[in-house]
Amino acid sequence: MKILVINSGSSSLKFELIDMTNEKTLAKGICERVGIANPIFTYKNLVKGTKIDKQEAPMENHSIAIDLVLKTLQDKEHGVITNVDEIDAIGHRVVHGGEYYDDSVVVDDEVIKNLEDVSALAPLHNPANIMGIKVMKELLPDKKNVVVFDTAFHQSMLPEAYMYAFPYEDYTELKVRKYGFHGTSHKYVSELVREVLGKEDSKIIVCHLGNGASISAVKNGKVVDTSMGLTPLAGVMMGTRTGDADPAAALYVMEKRGLSLKEIDTRMNKKSGILGIFGESSDFRDLEAAMEAGNERAKLAYDMFCYRVKIYIGAYAAAMDGVDAIAFTGGIGENGSDPRETICEGLGYLGLKFDAEKNKERISGTVELSKPDSKVKVYKVETNEELVIARDTYRLTK
Numbered sequence: 115m116k117i118l119v120i121n122s123g124s125s126s127l128k129f130e131l132i133d134m135t136n137e138k139t140l141a142k143g144i145c146e147r148v149g150i151a152n153p154i155f156t157y158k159n160l161v162k163g164t165k166i167d168k169q170e171a172p173m174e175n176h177s178i179a180i181d182l183v184l185k186t187l188q189d190k191e192h193g194v195i196t197n198v199d200e201i202d203a204i205g206h207r208v209v210h211g212g213e214y215y216d217d218s219v220v221v222d223d224e225v226i227k228n229l230e231d232v233s234a235l236a237p238l239h240n241p242a243n244i245m246g247i248k249v250m251k252e253l254l255p256d257k258k259n260v261v262v263f264d265t266a267f268h269q270s271m272l273p274e275a276y277m278y279a280f281p282y283e284d285y286t287e288l289k290v291r292k293y294g295f296h297g298t299s300h301k302y303v304s305e306l307v308r309e310v311l312g313k314e315d316s317k318i319i320v321c322h323l324g325n326g327a328s329i330s331a332v333k334n335g336k337v338v339d340t341s342m343g344l345t346p347l348a349g350v351m352m353g354t355r356t357g358d359a360d361p362a363a364a365l366y367v368m369e370k371r372g373l374s375l376k377e378i379d380t381r382m383n384k385k386s387g388i389l390g391i392f393g394e395s396s397d398f399r400d401l402e403a404a405m406e407a408g409n410e411r412a413k414l415a416y417d418m419f420c421y422r423v424k425i426y427i428g429a430y431a432a433a434m435d436g437v438d439a440i441a442f443t444g445g446i447g448e449n450g451s452d453p454r455e456t457i458c459e460g461l462g463y464l465g466l467k468f469d470a471e472k473n474k475e476r477i478s479g480t481v482e483l484s485k486p487d488s489k490v491k492v493y494k495v496e497t498n499e500e501l502v503i504a505r506d507t508y509r510l511t512k
């Protein structure tokens with residue numbers, strides 16, 4: 115059984131073909147600048163170890179891009195299958211499922227209608243995701259398509275956690291509430307940690323710290339709370355996003371600078387966060403390098419980032435009445451030993467004893483970073499969102 119995972123964005127399209135008999139990736143790649151000038155195609159055959167590195171390729175639209183993906187997967191030189199019939203089903207990442215879905219679902223006309231209905235909540239993402247599904251249905255009409263939502267895993271939150279104290283009709287009429295994102299990652303990591311802990315009753319805090327960052331509290335396998343909100347702007351500070359801020363600050367900046375709605379949206383989503391404070395880059399490695407060279411704004415951004423993650427951990431320990439394990443994942447969470455140490459240093463009050471030496475070792479896979487007598491375990495876990503999408507697609511179509 116082979117599952118093709120598609121993550122269709124507005125101008126990019128990521129793909130991965132996974133063999134479900136052993137959950138190994140056969141090939142993966144990305145189409146960039148789809149529909150704009152100078153499109154680029156990158157592809158890796160993990161069976162033979164061959165690759166196509168950032169090659170220019172005509173991709174005027176998503177249909178041509180997906181067609182190129184399918185042709186390359188079957189190509190004599192780079193391919194991993196001889197015929198598209200070997201692909202059993204397609205799993206699509208969809209950002210927003212609104213309140214319609216608390217699990218992945220097999221695509222039919224009603225699903226497409228519901229996705230279009232919630233598109234207003236994720237105008238940059240859902241339309242592009244839907245386009246990927248429609249193109250796939252056109253190109254491979256006999257195959258089943260499954261959608262896996264960023265929001266679904268968080269649907270277990272109780273109203274007390276997901277409601278905003280706006281007038282109630284903003285919830286009933288406009289669907290304004292907390293939804294949460296990165297659900298596939300939070301699910302994968304929390305399930306893995308639950309298995310490692312070896313107990314059903316578990317309180318796990320997952321810190322997904324990448325360019326986008328979110329934290330979730332997962333009690334007995336169910337999300338109790340998560341840091342992102344109606345959109346992925348809320349929560350901890352991110353590469354280019356503000357994270358939590360007084361909502362009135364946005365109104366004030368808008369008024370004082372004479373910004374339009376679109377301009378304040380861009381300012382908070384694309385020009386803030388680490389980039390906004392540090393001023394030179396949104397990349398955490400650049401930030402750490404500048405900090406080492408004595409850049410004070412880099413140090414401030416680093417301190418703000420770690421502080422905010424730490425206070426979310428405290429809040430989520432409170433939300434679950436305790437915590438058994440904290441897991442770090444995402445580009446920064448998996449690789450950034452310094453931020454992990456800075457964050458965990460201030461958590462001794464929870465009974466956490468951090469193993470600073472182990473934390474510095476660069477070991478791949480799941481690694482325990484707490485001392486054996488620590489009351490709260492700390493893990494570094496490599497997330498795998500594509501595998502969650504492939505597993506759900508397999509589960510719903512086999």
Ligand code: ADP
Nearest residue numbers: 323324325326396397398399444445446449450
């Ligand atoms: P995205 O949200 O785009 O998927 P990733 O999860 O790939 O992002 O994370 C990207 C972030 O991870 C970048 O800020 C990058 O600098 C950071 N990162 C990658 N490697 C390291 C490292 N060795 N140390 C610290 N940060 C790192």
